[in-house]
Amino acid sequence: MTPSAARMPVAVIGAGAIGRMHIERMLRHPDVSVAAIADPTPAARTLAESLGLAWFADHRELLEKSPARAAIVATPNHTHADVGIHCIERGLPVLMEKPVADTVENAERLCQAGERAGVPIMVGHQRRHNPIIQRARALVNEGVLGRPVSVNGMATWLKPDSYFELAWRREKGGGPVLINLIHDLDLLRFLVGEIDSVQAITSSAVRGYEVEDTAAVLLRFANGALGTLAVSDAAVTPWNWDLAAGEAAHYAQVSVDTHFLSGTEGSLTLPRLNVWRFDGQRGWHEPLTLQRNMLHRQDPYIEQLRHVRAVAEGREQPLCSGRDGLRTLRTALAVHEAAASGRGVAV
Ligand SMILES: NC(=O)c1ccc[n+]([C@@H]2O[C@H](COP(=O)([O-])OP(=O)(O)OC[C@H]3O[C@@H](n4cnc5c(N)ncnc54)[C@H](O)[C@@H]3O)[C@@H](O)[C@H]2O)c1
Incomplete structure (x- = not known):
């Protein structure tokens, strides 16, 4: 050291x-x-x-x-x-x-x-520093998906009742769209490209607070791909990046995938980095090939701190700049706007 x-x-x-x-x-x-x-x-x-x-x-x-x-x-x-x-x-x-x-x-x-x-301004979307996401980005840039077609993500889990003792977490702005889904939106922007527009419905039927406990979101990417994201803090499920990716020790890690990226040449799952494609003939009767990608684990928060110093010393550009964080914020706010208006919202 x-x-x-x-x-x-x-x-x-x-x-x-x-x-x-x-x-x-x-x-x-x-x-x-x-x-x-x-x-x-x-x-x-x-x-x-x-x-x-x-x-x-x-x-x-x-x-x-x-x-x-x-x-x-x-x-x-x-x-x-x-x-x-x-x-x-x-x-x-x-x-x-x-x-x-x-x-x-x-x-x-x-x-x-x-x-x-x-x-310089950096924004703490620490998933960008995770080697899983770095590898996924490299795979996408190498063309494993071909042309991106569809993206599906889950951000569902159960938060304990004690979490909601703080009033702001029950009020507008304190819900899982701005606290949790914003990370998934940033992740998809980083991997698949800019999100042009969103549609959404939200519900507070389980917890009954002012703020949503659940949302379903449709995405249109600038490259033509379409996506869906589901978020909930009121459902008993393992399908959540924080549980599956092992970024923080206070969550018991589960071995499931939470994000599914599909394209004209293949598909990729996260966080397990499984790549599915045809080795020979293409078509629904042909057998798919599975390629598994193994990685050393690394704490993204530690890597983010290394990056803070590198940016402060002018050796690196912010991986998530203030402007980038602003675009992710706009996308998350568009989810709320779309749910409130019942219409599609351009980001
Ligand atoms: N990157 C992530 O995954 C992640 C996870 C959790 C929280 N966050 C973000 O981090 C921020 C803090 O969240 P948290 O859960 O730690 O909240 P928190 O309420 O636990 O902590 C916030 C702290 O800031 C202090 N504070 C308030 N005003 C201050 C001021 N002017 N100067 C100095 N201290 C002040 C409060 O006393 C409190 O101790 C939020 O923006 C949240 O969205 C990010």
């Missing part, structure tokens, strides 16, 4: 659930260290003290006083744009947790601030 003096100090703003996941990895990361933590809660202060890290209640004080050379913004969505802009004003490259902001207007404000200052 590189000596700690060589590690880049990175500020963590917001030390809740995901902020703590970043901190835990930064403590043992060869490329970055925790410069300081900003979060007003007593729990965050206790955490910082227990780790011997500098703590600030206010992120602006952190930005003044800490030696941070980049920042991770892991605060609630409605604060993202303002906190991110404060970091940019200090010249700090930022990793914004997803969604990049709560509204298109705020995301636009943030992106423009970054562009004006020449400071």
Whole structure:
């Protein structure tokens, strides 16, 4: 491991659930260290003290006083744009947790601030850093699908009742479309290409909250492919990327596929990376060939932290830029708009 003096100090703003996941990895990361933590809660202060890290209640004080050379913004969505802009004003490259902001207007404000200052913005769609997705992208680019035709994805699972004790998770904006499905939309944009339009229906029939618990979505891609996505946090199923891909140890991993990409030459399943195609004659009476692709596992959050430093040092371009995150946000918001209007919505 590189000596700690060589590690880049990175500020963590917001030390809740995901902020703590970043901190835990930064403590043992060869490329970055925790410069300081900003979060007003007593729990965050206790955490910082227990780790011997500098703590600030206010992120602006952190930005003044800490030696941070980049920042991770892991605060609630409605604060993202303002906190991110404060970091940019200090010249700090930022990793914004997803969604990049709560509204298109705020995301636009943030992106423009970054562009004006020449400071890079990254968005925490960490699946892009997963070697499974990297390999899938390479396979698609090598042409295993041929021309993409259809895409099907599942993001269904059961969240515990205790999850909904926080009021915002029962209210508009707090549901599985903006919290979970946004990752699947980003994944499909990354693998298959831009999504031009969506149709959707949503339901809150199981939980009965203001926010949806289930949604069914139709997608039209710019390359002509069509897709379907189902999301629910109220169903007992294993068909969810977080359960199947093994990205975080707090989920018990299941051995199933959750995303199915099909084209004129073959098809590809995720996360198991099975490729189906014809080796000889083509046609429904002919036997298909299955190719399995094995990979070393790698923690995408660790890889994302390596990337943060590389971007901050100008060695890499953001894998998911602010603008890219904004397009994914637009797509997720279009799902809500389509469900509310009962019409197709152009993204
Ligand atoms: N990439 C992922 O898979 C993933 C997973 C979970 C959450 N997230 C995103 O991360 C963000 C945080 O989610 P969470 O589940 O950790 O929420 P959380 O409520 O557990 O934590 C947010 C923390 O931010 C603190 N905070 C609020 N305002 C602040 C401010 N101005 N300055 C400093 N700290 C502030 C709060 O005190 C809290 O501790 C959200 O945008 C969420 O969508 C991403």
